[in-house]
Amino acid sequence: MIYKNYPMVSRVIFGRGSFNQLDEILASKRKGRNAPFIFYVDDVFKGNHWLTSRIPLSYKDKIIYIPTEEEPKTSQIDKLVEDIILEFSELPSGIIGIGGGIVMDIAKAVSLMLTNPGESKDYQGWDLIKNPAIYHVGVPTISGTGAEVSRTTILTGPDRKLGINSDYTPFDQVVLDPELTKGVPKDQWFYTGMDCFVHCVESLDGTFLNAFSQSYGEKAFELCKEIFLSDTLTEEESQDKLMMASWHGGMSIAYSQVGVAHAMSYGLSYLLGIKHGIGNCIVFDHLEEYYPEGVAMFKQMKEKHNIELPQGICAELHDDQIDIMVNVALSLEPLWENALGKNWKTKITREKLTTLYKKM
Ligand code: NAD
Ligand code: ZN
Structure with a gap:
């Protein structure tokens, strides 16, 4: 019998209000002024000062709001990756996903595709990813999918809906702040x-x-x-x-x-x-x-x-x-x-x- 040797989320912080500590969590991971943190945020939080005012932005950091009517597509991931490569002179210091399974999966997939050549559809499956991802952080704002802890990011491609399952997919850091789920319908x-x-x-x-x-x-x-x-x-x-x-x-x-x-x-x-x-x-x-x-x-x-x-x-x-x-x-x-x-x-x-x- 050969047993699988699985990676896990390296760091996790839990508690109501723990989202306030995002700033200090990210500070030590910054690679330089030209290597931004990219925050993908569920667009339900657009204009929500309570949440967005606590997203720590400096230098070239950027918030990108993600609509969540549809689940993530491989073409969408490829576009998001291309946008980052075209806009910034250096690879990001980190990718942070703040939202439900959709936004967390997008953060995981983009962080993988920034360091692995080609199109994301080519990596749908098991253990096709060869290079470690960019540092990535998951912040769930709705509970249930387990996307915050899993080693997959589920994408719909031209041929199928299938995850990119790999040892590099799990988040490096997860922030579990249950208070963020208070507005879920x-x-x-x-x-x-x-x-x-x-x-x-x-x-x-x-x-x-x-x-x-x-x-x-x-x-x-x-x-x-x-x-x-x-x-x-x-x-x-x-x-x-x-x-x-x-x-x-x-x-x-x-x-x-x-x-x-x-x-x-x-x-x-x-x-x-x-x-x-x-x-x-x-x-x-x-x-x-x-x-x-x-x-x-x-x-x-x-x-x-x-x-x-x-x-x-x-x-x-x-x-x-x-x-x-x-x-x-x-x-x-x-x-x-x-x-x-x-x-x-x-x-x-x-x-x-x-x-x-x-x-x-
Ligand atoms: P979701 O990301 O689709 O969000 C559902 C809705 O809840 C959205 O309209 C969103 O705007 C809203 N919402 C989220 N947080 C909110 C808040 N705090 N207040 C108000 N509204 C809020 O939901 P989901 O069920 O978490 O995720 C489903 C996705 O997760 C699918 O794409 C699925 O494929 C994926 N998934 C991934 C894994 C994995 O291991 N990677 C596992 C299961 C599911
Ligand atoms: Zn499920």
């Missing part, structure tokens, strides 16, 4: 929070499970139950705990894999542009056959928070469109192997996936 809080819940279920029910993944997965699962089903937490406690659940959920899948919901959700996202959190919810709602207990609990959570998921999104699709989604889902082989075991190909068919998609 309720529905989005639920969708992104459920991404974490689904990570736990898929990891804990998967065939790749081991004590490493289990210990993180169980903790995250327990926190999700408390956050989404109990009535005992204050809003602040709930924010603190969801931030840690996201971290643990991400750690859990680091040493295992996700499963059926993620595979199918990638199909929805690729064809219809449905975002990760809500896509997982739409799919997971129909997976009682694979995750009976997890889906029952998910339905309880959905009801408790009065969440109405879109229905019938695939009802009008043509067969060739469904085929595209089935192809995307089935191409994610490690996810199926984790969910169904080594001989997964005998357990899941195109017909089965088509039937499931048509229910959504």
Whole structure:
């Protein structure tokens, strides 16, 4: 047996208000006056003085606001990298992503592509990155994806939606300040929070499970139950705990894999542009056959928070469109192997996936 030797986030700061320390965290990483820090910030924070006034800017540092209607594309990353190369005489001192999974993934991908030649689509896959990234920092403002801790950055390319998975992808520094999540709208809080819940279920029910993944997965699962089903937490406690659940959920899948919901959700996202959190919810709602207990609990959570998921999104699709989604889902082989075991190909068919998609 060959075991994988995974990198982790090198430094993490946790606490309400810890974002105030960004200045001192970055100071020692500055490479010079001409090597700026580039801050990618979710454009929901444009004009939000409470947050932006604390972004420490000097010399040629720059804030770039990122719209988040759509998930990151490889072409978008290539453009952002080109913009930096054209505008500055030196490589940046660091790239900082302040936002949800979208902005954090953009920060990771840009930091990798500044030091690796060619186009980002050529690096979608596992361990194709050869050179270390620029110093990069993740500051989540919504909790659940685990993007702050993972070794991937998920991009939609011309041919597929697939991560750049590499040892250089994880952040060098993460700032976990739960207070930054206070403005998240309720529905989005639920969708992104459920991404974490689904990570736990898929990891804990998967065939790749081991004590490493289990210990993180169980903790995250327990926190999700408390956050989404109990009535005992204050809003602040709930924010603190969801931030840690996201971290643990991400750690859990680091040493295992996700499963059926993620595979199918990638199909929805690729064809219809449905975002990760809500896509997982739409799919997971129909997976009682694979995750009976997890889906029952998910339905309880959905009801408790009065969440109405879109229905019938695939009802009008043509067969060739469904085929595209089935192809995307089935191409994610490690996810199926984790969910169904080594001989997964005998357990899941195109017909089965088509039937499931048509229910959504
Ligand atoms: P997101 O980045 O799509 O953001 C969701 C919405 O929440 C946006 O409209 C954003 O503006 C808003 N928002 C964020 N913080 C806010 C705040 N504090 N106040 C008000 N609004 C706020 O959401 P997400 O669910 O965190 O990320 C999804 C993305 O993450 C997808 O692109 C997915 O592929 C990726 N992802 C990556 C990993 C990974 O390991 N790299 C894992 C899972 C998902
Ligand atoms: Zn996910």
